[in-house]
Amino acid sequence: MPRALMFCSLCQKWDTKGRNGSVVWNKIGCETIRLDKVNAHELSKMHEDSIHLEKNELSTIDETLGKLQKSEMTALIDAQKVLYFLIKHHLPHMTLFKPLVNLCVELGAKNLANLSQAKNATYTSHVIIQDFIDSQSDIVEEKIQAKMRSxxxxxxxxxxxxxxxxxxxxxxxxxxxxxxxxxxxxxxxxxxxxxxxxxxxxxxxxxxxxxxxxxxxxxxxxxxxxxxxxxxxxxxxxxxxxxxxxxxxxxCINHRMQLAVSSAFKSVTSIENVEELLMGLFK
Missing domain, CATH: 3.30.420.40 (ATPase, nucleotide binding domain)
Structure with missing residues (x-):
């Protein structure tokens, strides 16, 4: 499109006031705008103020997204702490993870409250739990491997x-x-x-x-x-x-013991011999 046919979207819309609150420099679209007038407008204070406001809005969006990503990351870290607690105490993590997360949120865990972003993005499904476990196990395994190498x-x-x-x-x-x-x-x-x-x-x-x-x-x-x-x-x-x-x-000594007991019981002909047999094995 020829430059003379463009209008400044930063400063104004065709039928409203400008972004910076100033009166629009043209209320009705015109296809015969002079190029020197467009150049003059780009150098005007009104245009510079509009650009400044636009940059401020963009920076605010970036800051908002940054805070959102940080809160989500903190929530994911805390969720893994919940999962680690369940695994550490030998509790059924697949069934208790989501209820425990919900309990923590109900009791005031602000970080975990950011875990649920939508109905289909709660980060508490079985797939997510398995991903958490895989990431944790990789870290633990790498530490053990380093110790084995040394x-x-x-x-x-x-x-x-x-x-x-x-x-x-x-x-x-x-x-x-x-x-x-x-x-x-x-x-x-x-x-x-x-x-x-x-x-x-x-x-x-x-x-x-x-x-x-x-x-x-x-x-x-x-x-x-x-x-x-x-x-x-x-x-x-x-x-x-x-x-x-x-x-x-x-x-394995436990498997050998199981084989020994199995073999020994094959030779038992009556229930009265069981106690005598077991006493003999464990002497």
Whole structure:
């Protein structure tokens, strides 16, 4: 559009007073405005005042958005504190998180009141809770991994299990030395396509690589003792020992006890022998 056909939207609308309160310089649109008059208007005090007011409005909007984002961030941080409290005290976080947040708001938690921005943006759904858990677990895991890297040696404990949806998982736990004491910590839960030895070994190597853990410093490996873990030819331990011959494999004592009791009870012929059998096992 030719400049002569433009009008100043900052200073005025066609049929109202200007933004700065001044009387408009033209009430009716004109298609034959002289260019020198437009240039003169741009240099006028009325136009400069309008620009100043426009900038002030924009800065106010930026400040408002900044405060809004800060309040939302504070609310999200406090929400994670609520979730951490539930997990720390072994309470069902998926069912209690939203009611506990609502209780805190009702009791005057001003920050958490900013958590609900709309009916469909409350940050209390199961998806959000899982995102919170993932972010918290990543931080905890990174700290544990750093301690394992600084330890003179470390060990891994693995348990393969199937969830209620019949999906296979691997639970990783690590043991390491910190200030002369042996420490144990849960590391990660990984979903796997199947429970074969090759798949488990592949996931172990991937985890060690991602965590930047030296394979040669892994001195022990513990499991619940199934054939897939302890098989002499192609079990997980056998494959790991090919790269680290000094690795010590440990069969979980609790699982060994359960196997011993199961085997012992197979030899029981009458209920009278049960007490005698149990006394013999625990001597």
């Amino acid at each position: 330890s003179e040696s470390y060990g891994l404990m693995l348990d393969e299990y199937t969830d209620v949806a019949t999906r296979k998982h691997l639970a990783f736990a690590g043991r390491y030395i910190e200030e002369g004491e042996s420490k144990l910590a849960f590391l990660r839960d990984v979903e796997i396509p199947n429970g074969t030895a090759n798949t488990i070994v592949e996931n172990i190597k991937d985890y060690l690589h991602d965590a930047d853990l030296d394979k040669s410093k892994m001195t022990c490996f513990a499991s619940d003792g199934p054939a897939v873990m302890t098989g002499k030819k192609n079990g997980v331990v056998a494959q790991l020992k090919k790269e680290n011959p000094s690795l010590i494999d440990i069969h």
